[in-house]
Amino acid sequence: MPMKTRDDVRNVAIVAHVDHGKTTLVDKMLWQTGAFSDRQTVETTGERVMDSGDLEREKGITILAKNTAISYDGPAADGHPVTINIIDTPGHADFGGEVERGLSMVDGVVLLVDASEGPLPQTRFVLRKALAAKMPVILCINKVDRPDSRIEEVEEETYELFMDLLDDADGHADQLDFPVVYASARAGIASLTRPGNGEMPEGSDLEPLFATILKTIPAPSYDDEAPLQAHVTNLDSSNFLGRLALLRVRNGVIRKGQQAMWCRHDGTQQRVKITELLMTEGLERQSAEEAGPGDIIAVAGIPEITIGETLADPENPIALPLITVDEPAISMTIGTNTSPLVGKVRGSKVTARMVKDRLDRELIGNVSLRVLATERPDAWEVQGRGELALAILVEQMRREGYELTVGKPQVVTREVDGKLQEPVERLTIDTPEEYLGAITQILASRKGRMEQMTNHGTGWIRMEFKVPSRGLIGFRTEFLTETRGTGIANHVFDGYEPWFGQIITRTSGSLVSDRSGAVTSFAMVNLQERGTLFVDPTTEVYEGMIIGENSRSDDMDVNITKEKKLSNVRASSADNFEKIFPPRKLSLEQSLEFCREDECVEVTPESVRIRKLILDQNERGRALSRARR
Template sequence: MPQQTRSDIRNVAIVAHVDHGKTTLVDKMLWQTGAFSERQTVETTGERVMDSGDLEREKGITILAKNTAISYDGPSADGTPVTINIIDTPGHADFGGEVERGLSMVDGVVLLVDASEGPLPQTRFVLRKALAARMPVILCINKVDRPDSRIEEVEEETYELFMDLLDDAQGHADQLDFPVVYASAKAGVASTDRPGDGQLPEGNDLEPLFRTILQTIPAPTYDEGAPLQAHVTNLDSSNFLGRLALLRVHQGEIAKGQQVTWCKADGSQQKVKITELLMTRGLEREPADQAGPGDIIAVAGIPEITIGETLADPDNPIPLPLITVDEPAISMTIGTNTSPLAGKVRGAKVTARLVKDRLDRELIGNVSLRVLPTDRPDAWEVQGRGELALAILVEQMRREGYELTVGKPQVVTREIDGKVHEPVEALTIDTPEEYLGAITQILAARKGRMEQMTNHGTGWIRMEFKVPSRGLIGFRTEFLTETRGTGIAHHVFDGYEPWFGPITTRLTGSLVADRTGAVTAYAMVNLQERGTLFVEPATEVYEGMIVGENSRADDMDVNITKEKKLTNVRASSADNFEKVIPPRKLSLEQSLEFCREDECVEVTPEDVRIRKVILDQTERARALARSRR
């Protein structure tokens, strides 16, 4: 069958390290191609329109890969409009499954690199995936107008990264011949001519980037007369249409009302009808009658369809290979809330059946997640790419009204040649020079080994470490404290190595409530000399709940509900307010980092509390004695 080309379509993914400007660039591409109506402005639509989720906007990161489509009819489009389908992918390594799905939809990538920071761990991760898929790459050096930009050096560093990864990813030497575009996504300007450091590129718009995409990214090809093959790469839902399957059409045509064969993940096949077919225009999905090779579409009418499956020709069904993602590296136990305060929040979802149903629903759209049974019927082991990905899942469930008990994050080990191996992370740190000693000391205690150190000559240094994944649990808080909030740390999964041995991640103990009651200011004043408290006056506590961090290494049971004894003698200081130091409020991520092996986190729609796994003080002491024998 002769090969045909659809010159009116380009499918491209924007990939980069976290916070290098992907979503901002996609925003500007949408604005400059007229994807918004005249009435819409940045004020009405908001910046980073692609980050539509509440958590994405709050944290300033992309969590889910999303697609949009722009119609470009500029000078390089030969007079006919070209539809550019753009996939905006997450930059954080914990959401790598989203990146892998995004790459399965496209024919090339735009690799964004910060003109100051240069290539970072996630840049290596996404580039390795693109090179392994033999995709052409456009290098876009973004934020060239930063005062500390070093454009030429960053270009050289990226070229060295390509050289380093080509053999590793089994790419092709042709991929080294990549075009370079210099841009300021925030200003909406791009150029193929290198500007001076800290200067804006010449030009008024992103026209050079559009032109480079059309020249570099190949148009989709297909075999004329080939049977239908469409790959499910993502899932969405609609209040009116139910579950939507997002597909890339590889061969053939698909139409609304058509009967197709649904090739399932278990190998079975079933004939289904396409009740609705939608295509993306800007940020909206619009009804369409049919779609052809290269189109990215959404279809309705198949309630149980999942990611990686294929819609094929009913007379000649040929399934496409399933999407494979890297194995999980971190796990945590998620179960029902078992604390004395469980069920106090009105309308909260507290039963094991509701929790299990929610975890099963998450599996449908999250290919990098695993849910395994434990020896308890009301708790499950949830495995994911990283601590942040699992914390995001728990936070989403909390906002949906679930009450949970969440265990301390653990690493997922595997046995290789009869020895236990654990996941290792490549950690990159940028920090002022004066914190060099403190950081190396912290990481030495966490079994990290330094691979490289670079001094940029600006008072800042870059250090690269290999650290076991469990050594990074709880690292971020300690790192930010030591560097006074100035340090920047990024890490990405780097493989498995033999077990590193015991790691002490927290040198302090916990202050544990020894009875149930309400916290008093009087008790807090007496206890705040012992450490840092997490609760405020009038907070309800129970036996076994952690109310603070002890300044010493061991745990201490304390009475934080103690009241001042009243007498008929008026003291001279009776009218003075108690001098209570404001408590340290821990977020969900910080609470998970704080946990030790015998501790867990209670999560409710209103509160996040840290507690001991064994609440009773006497039983806890017996368990500790047994473990030391």
């Protein structure tokens, strides 16, 4: 039976490396197709409207894949309006599960590449996924108006990346014949003519991009005689409707109020009723009566449905393949807060049952996460793609009122042919030439292997390394310190290799409080010569809490609560004041990078503290003696 197509629909994902302009481009596409009312302006809606989460706006990255729909009726539509469903995907490889889900909803991709930075590790990651899915690709070189843009070189580098990945991803040779669009997403202008470096594209809008999408991205195809099949690709919730399942309709028609067969992960089937059917218009979901092949919809009425399952015809149910994602590479232990300060300040969710329920809820919508039991009933091993993905989860839980103990990130190893293997990352570094020696030395100590070095002739160099994932735990802070904040580092998972051996990622020790109490200025003045302090005066501390970084390699137990002895004799130096250096404040990510194997991070809604796993000083000493025997 020949397949039919729906020419009034296009489904496209916008994929790119972090900060290459995906979300800004989607913003401009929405504005230019009239998705906002006359009363809405950039000032009232804000820029990057697709980044709706607080953490997304704070960090300037996309964490969750989101979809929007625009109605295009410009010149390329020939008088027949076309609905373009756009999936805005994360650029960070730690959120690769979101990218894979986004690609399962579409028929082609727009690959965005910065006109100055060129293809970076996450560009390689998202492009490999698109080529493996045999999807047509539109290359959009963005930010062509940057003063340091190098458009022709970036175009050539991207073509070489296509060549490099095509065999690896088992793609089609015709995927190399991709159209190129030159754009300035911030200005909302695109062109098919290559501008000069640093120049704005010719034209006044994004019309060339819309025309290229309609020409290159195939319309959804379907079998006119096949029964209903709709794939669950994401989940959402509504205060009024409960859980919403986001689906791509593959075949057939789905109607509001109808009966459908719910095909679950475990192979069982259950009849359910579609109580509500919603379709996206701009950024809003509107109630609809029915949806056909190629439509991306949300349905309500199935409280326990999860990602990868199928809604099918009740009389002839045929399940679609489950969505598979790459295995996790990094893990850390998340458990209840066991410090003496638990529940003292604002933390309302402190029990093991509450923490486990929250982790189970996260599993429902996060396909790249794993939660495993440990020997302790109040702690679980959580596995994910990378440090950032796990740190985002902990930060979200902290903001929801949970108190947690979080262990140092570890790598997820596996055994192949009797040999231990560990995950390896492909690391790309852009830095001024003067820091070449320092960076090479840092990565050599972390078992990094340089694969390529390019000098752009502008005083900056680009280096590519292969580094075990373990070697990148704690790397970012040291890297930014060595390059005075000027270096740019990006990395992406690049497979497994045999165990690299011992890696020492932190040469300094910790300053550990030997008692409970409040930090005093007098004690800080005496201790600040020993290292860098993390706490302010009057901060409450407890025995085993880490209050600073020792300048030497070993740990030191110190009294940070010591007070100055008072007497009735006036000292001749009474008018001399000691200066207290400002303490170093660590974020959650920096705290996770800093802690060693015998340390963990205490996370509460109000603060983030680093502590020893064994708080008691004597017990800690005995445990260390046993480990050395």
